[in-house]
Amino acid sequence: MIYSESEIERIARVAGDVASKRKGKLCSVDKANVLDVSQLWRDVVTDVITKEFSDVELSHMYVDNAAMQLIRWPKQFDTIVCGNIFGDILSDEASMLVGSLGMLPSASIGDSGPGVFEPCHGSAPDIAGQNKSNPLAMILSAAMMLKYDLDRPAEAQLLEDAVEAVLNKKLRTADIKQEGDGCELIGCAEMGDAVAAAVNEIEMKSTIAA
């Protein structure tokens, strides 16, 4: 397991920036009681956050405890930062709190150049071309793009509000429809149209300062 100081610094900066744009709480996850490289991780993250993001409240947690806490009381977390393998596992675990894979957006970013925004779900070949899929994860990925790459947070919020408005209207695609929920089953194209209509209806909040 290799991490250079500069690799840890740059991910700590991204995490600090993200946390300060959310609720200001950052939990760094490592296995510092066992792995020396984890101790380096802990030291470097502490250094970067305390020096460059004084408004962010930093805590540390061992990964085995973090995995338990995400199930036991996930509300205690705001932003979590961790390395590749721990992050692979914990981000999948966190996504199952939501329960609907078709609703999950994600972003991959660097420190310069464009980022890539994509839903977490796969290509679902079994339902491809049948107008059955759920476009909301990709629409929410577009909202992340507006927020993190294009400096348009108000428009990002409008998209997220439009998605919730459509859900409030009790429209569902097959993956999020549940028996007896009193909701109407619609297809992928219809869901896109519904969100577009909601975008037109909802009032956009004034530009939020970045």
Added chain:
Amino acid sequence: MKFTIATFASLLVTSTAFSPAAVRSSFSTGVSPLGAVARKDSYDITLLPGDGIGPEITAATKTVLEALCAKAGFTMNLKEALIGGCAIDAVNDPFPEESLKQCLASDSVLLACIGGYKWDKNPRELRPETGLLKMRKEMGLFANLRPAKVLPQLIDASTLKREVVEGVDVMVVRELTGDVYFGTPKGIDVIDGKILFQLYLPLQYVSSSFLI
């Protein structure tokens, strides 16, 4: 000398509609660590529909983005490019050079999804997933942001109790390029006649200025 991806993109002369990206903030400029473009009235966005349900969810997302632009009074030039299985079928490359150039010249990239049974038996270099890894590497993407937000309308979809998941809003920031996935040396050794998979843990600290 620092040679960033943004610098490289500005040196490319492309015949496509996208001109190199506007000045981006970066660690070096100290404006914002996330490499965002500053707010403007017209954005160049690359869409990567990919495979499977990708084209249909991309079409639905386009409808939404067009409505958003009309409402908020700005422009998004949405231009598609190939990645994944469809790229393999078209030009025998899961992430063609042309797609990479277009992505680097864009303000941002929106990817749907890639992969399918058709390409499962391909050699590694011709698998859709290889295109994804190449894209992340070439574009210098080292941070993965995965939010998990429980919406009240869908709370019953969670496997956990309502009072536990109600109001959950977590963001996992994951380092994407280092750690055990990419460490060397690694491999399978034969020791005393037994085959062992060894994961070497060289415990080195490297303090460096990093040339990207």
